[in-house]
Amino acid sequence: MLTSVGRGLVSPAPVIHANGVAVRHIDADTPVPAGASLSVHPGEVVLLLGPSGSGKSTFALTLNGLIPHHLDAEVTGDVVIGDAAASASTVAELSSRVALVFQDPDAQIVTARVRDEVAFGPENLRVPLAEIATRVETALRRLDLWERRDDDPDILSGGGRQRLAIAAALAMGTPAIVLDEPTANLDPAGAAEVFAALRDLASAGDHAIVVIEHDLDELVEVAHRVVVLDATGRTVADGSVDDVLRARAAELDALGVWLPAVTLAALRLQRAGVPIERMPLTAAELRAAVAAAPPIDATADAPSSSAARTPADASTTAPAANAVEVSGLTLRHGRDEVLHDVSLTIAAGEFVAIVGPNGAGKTTLAQAIAGVRRTPRGTVHVRGADVARRRTTRRIGFVFQNPEHQFVAPTVREELAHSLRGRSAAEVAERVDAMLERFDLTAHATRHPFLLSGGQKRRLSVATALIEGADVLVLDEPTYGQDRARADELLRLLGDLHAQGTTVVVVTHDMQVVAEHAERVLVIERGRVIADASPAVLFADEPLVRRARLRVPPLRVAFADLPGQPALSGVMRLADLDAVRGTAVAG
């Protein structure tokens, strides 16, 4: 892997060399990042990691001069691109040296045809037409989009649009490409497409590549080097995958860097006394490491993985009627039938995940359950009440993908009070105060909801959904496009609500969320429920997983049917590992 890369005795000049880069935005007190350093040589693939808020994206923008040339900010430190300082180069020079690919494919596409999109950059660089034609064809063929060259980018899948953005970056003819979380907005199938494209690009070795990405499983094999920023945005590690990711995994975890689930699992096993010599980064490596370890015990009093999966919490609350009953629900959107004769029940206190390919009808089903979308009478009941008959039902709350969409008031306090109109002022004040306290928003009560941080907005949207006393909460892709820290914060919140008896229904693409939290999974495909099972049963059914374009969570891949380690078989949640002990210390 590390062969043939210019890090021998005579290294060629780096394509990008950044040293002690600090960026202070005009309205900020402290610079973030505060001292980031990185250099990339021709043909090298560098993974840039760091906890959320460490300024990775800002740093990426300095690497081709967009900061400070296009965004006002105070930059200190050196960024040398090719043989010239970025600050002294023109934007035209910089954009023909370093190309950028951003997180949101929709925000990068500016033309109405695939090949025009790829040509857009070179046209701006005044490249002659004949050469543009060659570049466009080469780039589109590399990204497997040549057959789609006359299509409107809008009809490509999310993964297709992101591959188009990469093709457009290639066509810039730069020696270096920087990619900022290129899979964060994609479903598992789209992310897989982009990773395959990235691996091809990396193994071709004709570009220096910097990737910011939290899903490392697919990239560790092609990465030559890992650079890690700490919370303030200083480079604290720079070395090979082995030296940084493997040797310093525990340190990175403590720093808040998102590590692969299998690495987190290995760290837990290590703490439990299981000897693990080489820190695993992929499911296969974890599997090998655990298979080689002495037998692992499950402690007697801890719940086994299967027991943890039953709705134990629900039994502690009153075993009420079903929270949600759907019978024979068919919904049309225009001429298309979006849901076909769907019937299901969700028991009170359950944590249910709705999964399936894009466009399968997941969101429609969730909206129908929550009364957001009108349904025929008699098809959807929440706590025994027909959703269609009551104008709105107070027993169920819906959280939209983007929390901003549902904010209607000028302050956080009024936002919460809005749902309680018609009640006495004293009652409103009391319930709003309680909600502010519970969701840690008291300090922000007088702020405008739009001025909250992303995590606070999300908490406020959940609080508004619950304040009327709803005990069923439906969320549409709550972790989509969010960084790991924010997603984790929300998932902890949902876990707490669930433990207190709230029924939670989540539409999601995130298989680790399904594995960690859901008690039950509904798989939707083309408007029908094609499976209704526990995560353990679902992920064991490989044909179904493929058909629904899902992905088996890495822990399940690592531990499934592991010979010699019966205590681990079927484990797919990190929490399950708290119950195991290495025999070396168990006695």
Place this chain on the structure above:
Amino acid sequence: MTTATPIDASAPTVIRTRLGLDPLTLFAAVIPASIGLVFTRDLVVPLVFLGIGLALALIVSRVSARVLALLVLALPVAIVALALLFALWVDPATVADTRVAVGIAGRDLTVGALTVGAATALRLAAITALLFAAGSAADGPDLVRALVQHLRVPYRVGYAALAALRFVPRFARELDVIRRAHRVRDAAPPGPFTALARGFGYAVPLLAGAIRHAERVALAMDARAFGAHATRTEPRVARWHRLDTAVVAGGWVLTVAVFVVVAAS
């Protein structure tokens, strides 16, 4: 979905609309008529130009049957509605014919006011029809290229406008979601200002999303050297042909003829 065309290598393609004209030709041809219409006061001139505009639109654009039906049904309704609106608006003291034609909304509408209203509505419809016809001949990017190349409009302005056009479907989707979200929360209390309040309530999240999206798009365009040079390579060039001059001249002659003939009769 479409048949894949090979990328023509070295020579730029010359932009022609479906009628074999430059994208700006029809605009140049109808602009004197549109300006002239602003100053007319009678009913006949706008009616004639409305007819010309609609005929041109039918020839030039590939209108689907659905759009056509909509035009045939909705256009007269819109014109009548506008006519009544303007008739109510006009100051009754300023019109000549004060016979009462009809009582509407507690007011007597005079024949004079109705005539003014109808003329105004027809003028608007005629101007819209002419410009719609001219615009529907060319596709957006080619029109921008023609503006940049013939009229020296800075390309950054033209292409930024094009990129902004791509926001429209996105905003439509986003507005739909926002409306749903606000309906769930019973956002606007019932009352006479409900619609206004609701509209305002949608505007804040829509604008916040729009600004963020626009910033991201602008950054992505800058990253691809947009605006880095004063000019850019154009794969399609606008060329003014003798045919274009002829069509423009014809349009102007026809315009003058209509005004002169109507004035004389």
